[in-house]
Amino acid sequence: MSTAALGLTLTLAVTLAAERYHWPLWRKLAANAVAxxxxxxxxxxxxxxxATVWALRLLVLLVVLHLLVAVVPYLGELRRTADTPGFWRYNETLFLRILxxxxxxxxxxxxxxxxxxxxxxxxxxKFASYVYAHLFLVLGTVFNTWFFLASVPANVATLEQEAPYQ
Known part of the structure; x- marks a missing residue:
């Protein structure tokens, strides 16, 4: 389960980077192979x-990979400019989609x-007592993940346009 949780966020970060920077096919395959x-x-x-040590390592890796998903489409831009509106709009979109x-x-x-x-x-x-727990796990993992991933911004460049609040 821990490998699956890490794999979801790692492969999402690789896919976002590949789409954002228009990697050629060989580079996408190499990055996925490394992942x-x-x-x-x-x-x-x-x-x-x-074990407690492995649980803490997993927690740290999950936090790092989630933060990587939040910044990977803008790693190149953040080196040049510290404040890009697309970065904040991208993260706002992710946050609102999580909620x-x-x-x-x-x-x-x-x-x-x-x-x-x-x-x-x-x-x-008479339903077994575990039916509600299984329903919660399926909806909280499979449905929630699919629903979230369905609207991760595919074209991050469109978020760069200024959108004043009205």
Missing amino acids: VGLLSGWYVACPAEP TAGLYSGVLFAGCGLALLTIGNLFDI
Whole structure:
């Protein structure tokens, strides 16, 4: 699970960099191969029993990779200018999309949970106690991730245009 969590953010960062800087196919493949190699190394080195040190390493790596996703499309511009409006609009879009995905996932979980509860009460069906936990995990991981990734800005250059607040 930790490799999958790291892999999602790492491959997203690689894809964003490849799209932003118009990498040729060989460079995209090489970057993805390096990412898969790093993830394979993490998987092999990760102990079977969870340990506090590995949990802290995972937490640090996840934070670093999430921050990398937030800055990778603008690494070149940030070296030249410290304040680019596209950078802030890109991160605003990501932040609002995270909040929207969380809200939609929560509402969907509440609706599906109430539907299961209603079906159970109306038809006297006994659902196992883990059904709600599985529903929460599926909506909180699969649906939430897909919903968020569906609107990551594909063309970051369009965010560079000035958009005054009105």
